[in-house]
Amino acid sequence: MPTAAEPPRSTAGAPEPTDPRTPARPAADARPFWPVLLPVLLALAALTRVPSFLRPVWNPDEGFLATQARMLADGGVLYDTVVDRKPPLLPWLYQGTFALFGDESLWPPKAAAVLAVATTAALLASLARRRWGERAGWTAGLLYAPVSVCLGPEDAQAANFEIFALPFTVAAVWCADRRRWGAAGLAVAGAFLVKQTGGAVLLPVAYLLWRSVPRGRERWTALARLGAGSAVPVVAVALATGWRGFLFWTVTGSGSYASFAGSELHVLGRGLGNTALVAAGYVGLLVPLAAALRGRVPGRRRVLTPDLWVWLAASAIAVLSGFHFFGHYYLQLLPPLVLLATGALRLLPADRLRTTALCCALSCSVFLGWTAVADDTELEHARRVAAAVREHAAPDEKVLIWGMHPEGYWFADRAPASRYLTAGLLTNFSGGRDGHRVGERYGVEGGWRTFRAELTKDPPKVVVDDSRGKPYAPSRMPTLRSFLAAHYERVERVDGAVVYVLRAER
Structure with missing residues (x-):
């Protein structure tokens, strides 16, 4: 599958390139792309996350990480005298920011969360630009940050695991899209080492490898690079923290936690409620995607490519795993949804882009307003x-x-x-x-x-x-x-x- 295919002429009148396998490129007289877009993405990420700085903590996960960081700084040993059911990268991040800026406030990890959101948006912009041109790059980048806060305040504004896993997740697909298999593996490992379900991105990365690398020695070499990149960092961290404790706390020791036996109705109610809330927050992305799927839009299959659907399916599996359905779990759905919605807008009339932008801005405003009246x-x-x-x-x-x-x-x-x-x-x-x-x-x-x-x-x-x-x-x-x-x-x-x-x- 060509990973950078350009669609046929859309109803918006966009011209086709002469070779559909060639990534879209800006016109020679176009304004600089990244020098303009990157500051905008950073400002938008900071603006949408202002409420995160207005409370010392937004949920118990932040309090857990802050306390863990203090214990580690006082000589605690991870997976021995300091324990949690999570991989170590985020506790280490908290510990590092506390060492640099002090541990009296969580503003350093909250500021790091702003950078994580901006980085994710920039990587999505790069993926969309490579596939569909600069306008699509701007669209994907600008859609991500506003929609990322369309959750309950305690889920959207916390400097939490998913926020820091998503830059690695999108980076893994970004590298795979460019056939950089070793780097893609490293990004998969990074996502897993922030949160176990981040490793689900290995599925779309492997799919891209299977579709884009010819059979034979070249494919085996690519698989070896991907496997080594994914495994070596995880093994190194396991050895550094003690492999028995690492394996127990991140994989084998959560059997009771992952089961919902005896609490089926309770878990089902939370799942339905948070799914409805997320659907309302992400409606600006879902509507154009549904319109592109419902209508007979030329070039739909060449734009809404299988790798994006595999990515979305893998993210859905990550949300379902553990059967807890907490609101912040749903953030893993957002990057593939942003790209699918961007591709759909590429196929639809130009006025749909304005409507989508207004809808996402309105949703963002409503959810930001919710933070102002959230129960404390x-x-x-x-x-x-x-x-x-x-x-x-x-x-x-x-x-x-x-x-x-x-x-x-x-x-x-x-x-x-x-x-x-x-x-x-x-x-x-x-x-x-x-x-x-x-x-x-x-x-x-x-x-x-x-x-x-x-x-x-x-x-x-x-x-x-x-x-x-x-x-x-x-x-x-x-x-x-x-x-x-x-x-x-x-x-x-x-x-x-x-x-x-x-x-x-x-």
């Missing part, structure tokens, strides 16, 4: 809990916040007493369960044994029961319940959370 109840709760922790624990004393908001550790500026920063890791509630398959028996393998040893060796000065009626309450966890009864006394209730302090030895 949980944020204020975490701050009040942190204030209580600071009151009862000195700066050098460890604490345990038994809940789902690890940002409490970061706000309190107190070291966690355990490597398990949320109750979910020990009870399986982190998947958003509705009460089924939540308990000690469903936590990570060996977790309660390690947790008990941590608490026994160095008991935290303060324990906060932040379950607030959730199914992971200490009353349902025999190990924690008996530990609290034996060593702690209740001192106060803060906004529904119960604060315990270590009893003095007699």
Whole structure:
């Protein structure tokens, strides 16, 4: 399949190049493309992400990453005394920005997220320009940033995993489109090392290789380069962090988390709700694509090429994996949708481009407006809990916040007493369960044994029961319940959370 095919004459009157296999090129008297577009993309990314700087954290993932980064900076060991079910690149990014700019604010990773969005938009612009010309390049680049914030505020504005995985994802396709198979493999590895589902981009990359490289020695050489580029960085990171821990926490240790048994209706409701929300936010892309598919538009198959559909299908599989359907998961659908919509607009009358631009701008405005009135109840709760922790624990004393908001550790500026920063890791509630398959028996393998040893060796000065009626309450966890009864006394209730302090030895 020619990866840079130019479509036949569209209804907008665009001329055909003499050789459809030749990438579209700007006219000799055209204005500079990148010197103009890149500053615009950076400004647009910054503008659409202004709300991300207006709150210290937007969701617990940011609090988890910030606390992890502090633990790593204090000598913690990833996948040993600092754990999560994610690959290491984003914790390392947070740690690096904290080392350079301090750890009192999350503005450095939030600024890095702006750069990640602008980079993704630029790569999409480059892909579209190579295939369909400069106008398409501008279209793809300018569509991405506004639509990327058309999610719930806590999903759209957080400096989260998908935001940083997508530049690698698009870079992988960009390299494959140019037959740079080793570089494509490195980009696939980068996407995987930010979040496991980022590795799904290997499917469209492999498809492009199969379609564009002739059979025989040349194809085997390309496969070897792609495989080496994909595998070597992952293996190197696994060896650097300890391959057993890396394999457990990123692949084999999430069986209970990935299952939705017992919570089918709960998960289905979230999936339907977030899918409807995303469809509303992405409507500016979906409408022209549907119009191009519905009508008998000349050149449709040469523009909406199979590799783009394979990419979209792989992204959909990534969204479905784990059966949790959190809003930020859907960001992986956006890059292929932007390119498909750009291709569709290439085939449709010129006025459709204006309509699409207005629709995307309106959607962006609505979702940005949502951030201004978004509920901050949980944020204020975490701050009040942190204030209580600071009151009862000195700066050098460890604490345990038994809940789902690890940002409490970061706000309190107190070291966690355990490597398990949320109750979910020990009870399986982190998947958003509705009460089924939540308990000690469903936590990570060996977790309660390690947790008990941590608490026994160095008991935290303060324990906060932040379950607030959730199914992971200490009353349902025999190990924690008996530990609290034996060593702690209740001192106060803060906004529904119960604060315990270590009893003095007699």
